[in-house]
Amino acid sequence: MLSLAIRLAGIVCALAIALPALADDVQDAAKLLKAGQHKQALERVNKALAAKPRDPQARFLKGLILTEQGNSKEAIEIFTKLTQDYPELPEPYNNLAVIYASQGQYDKARAALEQSIRTHPSYATAYENLGDVYAKLASQAYDKALQIDSSNAAAKNKLSLTRELVGRPGSSVVAAAPAPKEAAKPEPAPAEKPKPAAEKPAPVVEKPAADASADVLKAVNAWAQAWSKKDADGYLSYYAKEFKTPGGEARDAWEKTRRTRITAPKSISVGVEAAKVTMDGADRATVTFRQNYRSDVLKSNNRKTLVMVRSSGRWQILEEKSG
Secondary structure, X not given: OOOEEEEEOOOOOOOOXXXXXXXXXXXXXXXXHHOOXXXXXXXXXXXXXXXXXXXXXXXXXXXXXXXXXXXXHHHHHHHHHHHHHOOOOOHHHHHHHHHHHHOOOHHHHHHHHHHHHHHOOOOHHHHXXXXXXXXXXXXXXXXXXXXXXXXXXXXXXXXXXXXXXXXXXXXXXXXXXXXXXXXXXXXXXXXXXXXOXXXXXXXXXXXXXXXXXXXXXXXXXXXXXXXXXXXXXXXXXXEOOOOOOHHHOXXXXXXXXXXXXXXXXXXXXXXXXXXXEEEEEOOEEEEEEEEEEEEOOOEEEEEEEEEEEEEOOEEEEEEEEEO
């Protein structure tokens, strides 16, 4: 049976970079943690905290290390304090849920994940973890129903199904990423904008040729390659002039943030997996895929949807949604 997929996530670097000396200590601690050298990692992160006690990245990383060492009590204290000092960050709530789930406190885990999602509605990891917690809660409820009425066939079937989804709770650690000098707000979820009332239905067109879908996918892969090469100009060139920025922020502000996130890591690899192209007309398409992001400081794998439009013979991104 599958284990409960509760994972620890790293804080995402957004708008600024930590002081060099502090960043070195944090990055070294993250590498030591990844190598399983927990004692040395803790010593390194404590050194960083001695220089800057309120640094969110160092505090977050210490919470990861303590979790790996089995010191759940102190880890809970750290993550809880981070939610109080930086309530806009979703990851500390997620990590509290990890620990609560490992202790069988699924109601607390559910509450923490729901708060994580309220903080960052497009945080796919929290949604997946919340589904696992719900499945575990459902399993417990069906088991209780059978204790009361062992002849309940429907409860037996449902219990069997949920047990295929969940087993004993477990966790795996993802290395923490560099944090900003002050905690940065995560990107808000892209808003679903209703179509204008006067908009006419899209005309019915014949199914485009197979090479149209291939051209769309080629553009998506080129976009991912530019990102992997840390080519900010090339990456941004794949966004249409009419691109709907997340949260409706100004295009210049959005581009500035994206450039920082592309240039901050030392290395980036972006993979496009299980891509599906749906042609919505001759010049419009929707692409869904799993985005496998890897850098020297952060790993993530989440579902991505791109709405593409063709302008002057080139496919570009009109909308981008995660989760």
